[in-house]
Amino acid sequence: MNPQGKKAIIIGSGIAGLSSAARLAAKGFEVLVFEKNDFYGGKLALHVQDGYSFDMGPSIFTQPFVLEDLFTYCGKRFSDYFSYQNLQINTHNFFNDGTEILAYKGKANFVAEIKKKLDIDTSRLESYLLEAERMYNDIGKIFLDEHIHDLKTWTTARIPKALKALKWQYLMKSMHDYHTQKLQHPKLVQMFDRFATYNGSNPYEAPAMLSMIAHLEMNEGAYYPKGGMISIPNAVYQLCVDMGVQFHFNSKVESIITEEGKTEGIIANGKIFFADVIVTNSDVFYTYYDLLADKEKGEQIRQMERSTSAMIFYWGVNKEYKQLGLHNLFFSDNYKEEFDYVSKLQQPYHDPTIYINITSKMEPEHAPTGCENWFVFVNKPAVIDAHEDDVTATIKQHTIAKLSRMLGEDIAPHIVTEHTLTPTSIQSRTNSYLGALYGTSSNNRMAAFKRHSNVSSRYKGLYFAGGSVHPGGGIPLCLRSAKLAVEKILAD
Numbered sequence: 001m002n003p004q005g006k007k008a009i010i011i012g013s014g015i016a017g018l019s020s021a022a023r024l025a026a027k028g029f030e031v032l033v034f035e036k037n038d039f040y041g042g043k044l045a046l047h048v049q050d051g052y053s054f055d056m057g058p059s060i061f062t063q064p065f066v067l068e069d070l071f072t073y074c075g076k077r078f079s080d081y082f083s084y085q086n087l088q089i090n091t092h093n094f095f096n097d098g099t100e101i102l103a104y105k106g107k108a109n110f111v112a113e114i115k116k117k118l119d120i121d122t123s124r125l126e127s128y129l130l131e132a133e134r135m136y137n138d139i140g141k142i143f144l145d146e147h148i149h150d151l152k153t154w155t156t157a158r159i160p161k162a163l164k165a166l167k168w169q170y171l172m173k174s175m176h177d178y179h180t181q182k183l184q185h186p187k188l189v190q191m192f193d194r195f196a197t198y199n200g201s202n203p204y205e206a207p208a209m210l211s212m213i214a215h216l217e218m219n220e221g222a223y224y225p226k227g228g229m230i231s232i233p234n235a236v237y238q239l240c241v242d243m244g245v246q247f248h249f250n251s252k253v254e255s256i257i258t259e260e261g262k263t264e265g266i267i268a269n270g271k272i273f274f275a276d277v278i279v280t281n282s283d284v285f286y287t288y289y290d291l292l293a294d295k296e297k298g299e300q301i302r303q304m305e306r307s308t309s310a311m312i313f314y315w316g317v318n319k320e321y322k323q324l325g326l327h328n329l330f331f332s333d334n335y336k337e338e339f340d341y342v343s344k345l346q347q348p349y350h351d352p353t354i355y356i357n358i359t360s361k362m363e364p365e366h367a368p369t370g371c372e373n374w375f376v377f378v379n380k381p382a383v384i385d386a387h388e389d390d391v392t393a394t395i396k397q398h399t400i401a402k403l404s405r406m407l408g409e410d411i412a413p414h415i416v417t418e419h420t421l422t423p424t425s426i427q428s429r430t431n432s433y434l435g436a437l438y439g440t441s442s443n444n445r446m447a448a449f450k451r452h453s454n455v456s457s458r459y460k461g462l463y464f465a466g467g468s469v470h471p472g473g474g475i476p477l478c479l480r481s482a483k484l485a486v487e488k489i490l491a492d
């Protein structure tokens, strides 16, 4: 398609919507973004309360080169918009028996820490990390960077190498069974099983192939954006403005207009806006079910298993905890039981794995002097509970009890301000069906193929970018989905 003089409409200003907009503007499209909220960024949002600033959604930033690629594509210098730093310690890991393990960046330091804390032969760990790297490079990149729904992708020169690298156990074993076989030590198994949650999956069901996620953090490393995660949408929004993208906030798209199987435009704020192409950053289920009123396709997508959701407490804490870092994990005693709750919707688990992100460790101005901004995250099924307030209260009680036990003092009196995010509020803020954090789950070995592609085969002119479509959720993947959607538009 020759983009000159062509108009593109983007539905939603999540990270994939913003980056689709910038890429299309760079190619010469006139681009209009419609966002139902009065802010951009979707799940990447900021909450400020009583002198504390909280990144509301993502907190772990990996693969900054994917973000940089967007700016390069638009002919801009990345460093003019965004800066970030390397983390020397990815996570502080705490276990119920008092063991504390620092997940250092770089294989050598991490392996030395494991040797010191667990007193084990670390050759298995080293070969596991090497295998995760190979798995990612030889197989993973195809699933993340390519149009896997296109037959011609499977005839390219990279495929024989990928097939050679593919082992039956990557598909036939669960991640947990693979980790048990490879890593053996229960604490290591639990630490690496947790990477399944990076795309909202269950390590007891997800295929071993997902162990390549560990490569991103443990081999490549995690980073911290200056100003916090909100700096990511801020930078991409500014890029869009500089590229001439026009924004309509408080503008919920009510429907997509089609004629004879081709999209014509959208209706928002009671007005019709015509466009040559439409990129929807809205959840794929809502796009079909509500915006296109295509109940058949919508129902088909609704039947697919969702990724996990979460319960998040944003706590202003009037104290500093020296033993904590930027990313902290308090593991449960029994991960299997915990995931039985997360996937089978039983009562909130009494000993949940708790993740705490504290950006005031990096930037003290995110909290009043001598205080900390805690983002406290507990996995939760993607369901809208009939009695959500009761469930929230129970999870809060378990969370405070566990943290008090593990930090050696009652933390409740130190929580001076609180905000919460639940599956219901995630759904209403971002239109993510059932509050799923990462769209559909990756628990099934065919999940990557079942996830919706970046182009509609039912409606000409309709493209998809975001966490609910290929290649999946998480910032680096959403950025890739925008790239893939725009490639499709240009190719069509």
Ligand SMILES: Cc1cc2nc3c(=O)[nH]c(=O)nc-3n(C[C@H](O)[C@H](O)[C@H](O)COP(=O)(O)OP(=O)(O)OC[C@H]3O[C@@H](n4cnc5c(N)ncnc54)[C@H](O)[C@@H]3O)c2cc1C
Pocket: 011, 012, 013, 014, 015, 016, 017, 034, 035, 036, 037, 040, 041, 042, 043, 044, 056, 057, 058, 059, 060, 061, 251, 252, 253, 254, 281, 282, 283, 310, 312, 426, 429, 430, 431, 432, 437, 438, 465, 466, 467, 468, 472, 473, 474, 475, 476, 478
């Ligand atoms: C609590 C939490 C923790 C997370 N942790 C991490 C992490 O550590 N690292 C990581 O990489 N990822 C993490 N994620 C996942 C990551 O945030 C998402 O995958 C990603 O931000 C999704 O981006 P998106 O482009 O799909 O759009 P979304 O952020 O889902 O935004 C979609 C946008 O579209 C708008 N919209 C929808 N429908 C309409 C409509 N009809 N009209 C107009 N506008 C509409 C919405 O208002 C919203 O602004 C986390 C998510 C959450 C919630």
